[in-house]
Amino acid sequence: xxxxxxxxxxxxxxxxxxxxxxxxxxxxxxxxxxxxxxxxxxxxxxxxxxxxxxxxxxxxxxxxxxxxxxxxxxxxxxxxxxxxxxxxxxxxxxxxxxxxxxxxxxxxxxxxxxxxxxxxxxxxxxxxxxxxxxxxxxxxxxxxxxxxxxxxxxxxxxxxxxxxxxxxxxxxxxxxxxxxxxxxxx
Numbered sequence: 001x002x003x004x005x006x007x008x009x010x011x012x013x014x015x016x017x018x019x020x021x022x023x024x025x026x027x028x029x030x031x032x033x034x035x036x037x038x039x040x041x042x043x044x045x046x047x048x049x050x051x052x053x054x055x056x057x058x059x060x061x062x063x064x065x066x067x068x069x070x071x072x073x074x075x076x077x078x079x080x081x082x083x084x085x086x087x088x089x090x091x092x093x094x095x096x097x098x099x100x101x102x103x104x105x106x107x108x109x110x111x112x113x114x115x116x117x118x119x120x121x122x123x124x125x126x127x128x129x130x131x132x133x134x135x136x137x138x139x140x141x142x143x144x145x146x147x148x149x150x151x152x153x154x155x156x157x158x159x160x161x162x163x164x165x166x167x168x169x170x171x172x173x174x175x176x177x178x179x180x181x182x183x184x185x186x
Contacts, residue, residue, distance in 0.1 A: 001033055001034065001058075001062075002031045002032050002033050002034075002061070002062045002064060003032060003033070003034050003035070003036065003053055003056075003057070003061060003062070003063050003064070004023075004024070004027030004028070004030075004032030004035035004036070004037075004063075004064045004065070005027075005035070005036050005037070005049070005050065005053055005063060005064070005070060005071070006020050006023035006024055006027060006035060006036070006037035006038075006065070006066070006070065007020075007023075007037065007039075007040060007042060007047070007049075007050075007070045007071075008020055008023075008038075008039050009039070009040070009041050009042060010039060020037045020039070023037070023070070024037060026095060027064050027065075027066065030064050030093070030095060031062075031064065032064050036049040036050065036052055036053040038050070041073070042069060042070070042072055042073035042121075043072075043073045043074060043077075043121070044077075045072070045074075045077040045080065045081065050071075050081070054081075054084065054085075057085060057088050057090050058088065058089070058090070059088060059089025059090070060089060060090075061088075061089075061090045061091070062090060062091040062092075062093055063090055063091070063092050063093070064093045064095065065092075065093075065094055065095065066095045066096065067094065067095070067096050067097075068094050068096075068097060068110070068113050068114060068117055069117040069120070069121075071094075072114065072117070073118060073121045074114075074118050074121075075111065075114040075115045075117075075118045078110070078114035078117070078118075079110065079111060079114060082100060082110055086100070086101070097109075097113065132144060149177070149181075151175060151177070151185070153175065154175065154185060157171040157174065158171070158185075158186065168182055
């Protein structure tokens with residue numbers, strides 16, 4: 001069986017050409033019969049869909065990913081995941097790099113590439129922190145995160161919820177907000 005694995009860290013990545021739909025298309029074009037996809041950080045070794053993939057993986061299967069950093073963003077976790085796949089007798093095909101095997105040169109190459117993926121992530125985190133520090137220093141009014149959304153009808157819905165006319169879920173759906181936003185406002 002040829003499995004595909006697609007991952008984004010956040011749903012917002014779709015706009016950068018690296019979304020799940022783009023990855024899924026590439027995986028299907030390269031023979032993936034079943035695709036596991038998720039929006040989850042690559043810094044965690046255990047992820048719901050990756051764990052499902054690992055639970056069905058058998059000798060003779062192939063795992064296809066578009067890029068190595070889709071598997072992991074840390075060298076250690078990436079090596080552990082890939083080594084486990086290889087131990088189970090699966091082949092790993094990273095579309096922009098080729099196939100990984102158990103040879104010494106294969107292990108060296110994946111270690112180097114995973115180290116670069118981790119280095120790239122660390123640089124992004126560092127640049128982001130530096131940018132936030134500059135904003136805090138130069139713009140006292142700057143606040144991290146999204147601007148609070150204006151909800152002019154919130155109190156009207158809050159009263160309907162208090163009066164038993166609507167549930168919290170119905171209010172949230174009609175306002176287009178999450179339950180956590182509802183309770184934060186309440």
